[in-house]
Amino acid sequence: MKQSGLLTKTRKEVSQQEASVNAQLLERAGYVNKLMAGVYSYLPLGLRVLHKIEHIVREEMNSLGAQEILMPALQPRDSWDVTGRWNTVDVLYTLKAHERDLCLGPTHEEIVTPLVGGYIASYKDLPRAVYQIQTKFRNEARPKSGLLRGREFRMKDLYSFHAQEKDLDEYYEKVTATYLRIFERCGLGALTYLTYASGGIFSKYSHEFQTITPFGEDTIFICEPCKLAINQEILQDQPTCPGCKTDQLVEQKAIEVGNIFKLMYRFSHPFSLTYSDDQNVSRDIPMGCYGLGTSRLMGAIVEVLHDERGIMWPREVAPFNVHLLSLSKKPEISAQAHELYVRLQHAGIEVLYDDRECSAGEKFADADLIGIPLRLVFSDKTVAQDSVEVKMRGAQDANLVSIETLMEFLCQQGL
């Protein structure tokens, strides 16, 4: 895409109310626009990133055999009265319409349990797993931290239904491995820890995925060899590594990027969800739920992967593969840059092409702020050497690559 036609422009500054690094950088670079506290619009560059994250999540959910559905945001109070959560979930947005109490879904256990239950009769209908990628609403008292804690945000929620607890346990392990693969693909693998956290009525622990960063909201205690951590909230009950049992844990600040939970019978009981086993005996259905905020993950990536000049997107979630900067004022050289842009596109490479009439300094600064992984510079100087200047975002040095071998070079980079 030509940058001259891009809806957004970068900004030197945004409101000081945006204290968090992710909101500052994402707003300045034109990825998101704040409508009100905790509520953002995703602009062209931002929606590209969000879609790429959600594409990864969708691929990985499908690989678990989960089926994608889409449930409503508007939910009736009746459903929430069944579980008693209408009065206990303090972040519910509620409204009244046509004499009926409604809420905006902050999560979907109350909807998915009877919905899936309607299609389960016997053991032959189990296991089942469904997920959705959807907009959720939480009336947070003080939304801060940009995309990390929004009032309206994007989330993937997966729910699983099993004939036996053993089957839930095995599925839960598979989901754990899948989550780690998602964070790996999103560039947070090395910094993300499977973390033990508090459970509920039916489970001793739930598990979080925590990505360490100096400005994280949470405090966790890490066992580096086991790649496991303990959330501060349960440290007193569980002061040692659940893997190797060492008590030599390292305190770190972290951001929660995912949360998985064995719900067991917490929701299947109130909704009377049962199945008939092969002896025709009625049995309870243990459930699991597995959340992952896709917009929160976008914020976490920026929080962790940036420098003083801007964002440093990991390859698989970057809005474009390549940022091509044309710096020449000579029409014949600009034409050559445009030709290269077309050639890259034909090769299936996603290119943001900075064809704007502005200074080289401005283009370099914008490229660093926007943070596309690979920068190509086409200028009078590089053309004199039949070359393009290539620089990885975050690398110190740039290199010249001859125009002739550029495609081969990009191919070697995995593009």
Added chain:
Amino acid sequence: MKQSGLLTKTRKEVSQQEASVNAQLLERAGYVNKLMAGVYSYLPLGLRVLHKIEHIVREEMNSLGAQEILMPALQPRDSWDVTGRWNTVDVLYTLKAHERDLCLGPTHEEIVTPLVGGYIASYKDLPRAVYQIQTKFRNEARPKSGLLRGREFRMKDLYSFHAQEKDLDEYYEKVTATYLRIFERCGLGALTYLTYASGGIFSKYSHEFQTITPFGEDTIFICEPCKLAINQEILQDQPTCPGCKTDQLVEQKAIEVGNIFKLMYRFSHPFSLTYSDDQNVSRDIPMGCYGLGTSRLMGAIVEVLHDERGIMWPREVAPFNVHLLSLSKKPEISAQAHELYVRLQHAGIEVLYDDRECSAGEKFADADLIGIPLRLVFSDKTVAQDSVEVKMRGAQDANLVSIETLMEFLCQQGL
């Protein structure tokens, strides 16, 4: 996908409250599930159709040079007070949170106008067009007609911003052509008419796209040679075809599947949206808006394309390309059917594979109800002739195609 693992099962009957054909068929076949009046969950088959429709819409919007964004559902009253619509739009869902009046977006002029305005300074920043595909909310008094008129529904809304009215006029023509292509790709081309409807303060007419069907909510008057129509509401002012001027118009019932509108200055004025022209003179910005309900379109397709046995999906929006029915009770023949299923998938063909243990009659009835365009039957009888039985949904007769030439046959069918 194997049908034995599909979340949903078909149902013989659904609530009689669902009077509309689309809701009856979509619920019975397992495409959607009603949570409350006007609010539906999209189940695995239904979400596949919705995604295919939205994929077509996205491709066509991108071909118009429009940039995709995603705006919030939660909107502050302040924005609506600027245009005076807080008290005049009667379908607004409103709520109060943290002492602030909010609404759930039924449309996004109040959000997109200042948002895009923030990136427009001079004539060089025009034209711009942005769109989103998003969940919308309308507090309809009496939601009926299934997916045709929901309280929570999916919609694509495109907004364009221009330096001159002439440029808006040209873009409006391009969008009109694009809309007709979308309906063509969704199988409604022959039955869909560009229809003149009432305008607003700044425009004499708006335009609707109306698909004729006996149970449509609207009444239109058609000029068949011009493929144009007049909505009843403006018939008195415009009793002749806007093309050939004939007054020989044919009355028909129809469903509105799209609506486009020259907003002109209706929203740019209250939000003080202007640009500097090449003489540095401040100029007003005329706008266009272009709506298309993607879930409504799904309902309209079913309303128009069905028979007494079920849905008849057009190819490009069908949940799967092929429905493969395995009817044999012999393990070695079932194994062959499974082999064929795998082979079709490897060829990139989307297959629903009915591997369930149930009667042939049940499988045939479900296939007709679900409505995948091409049905393949693999049974003892067909295997005895080294063949597969092939039948198009809606065709009277089935044909035998030899297993050897099946791939070639499917290729000829454009799969």
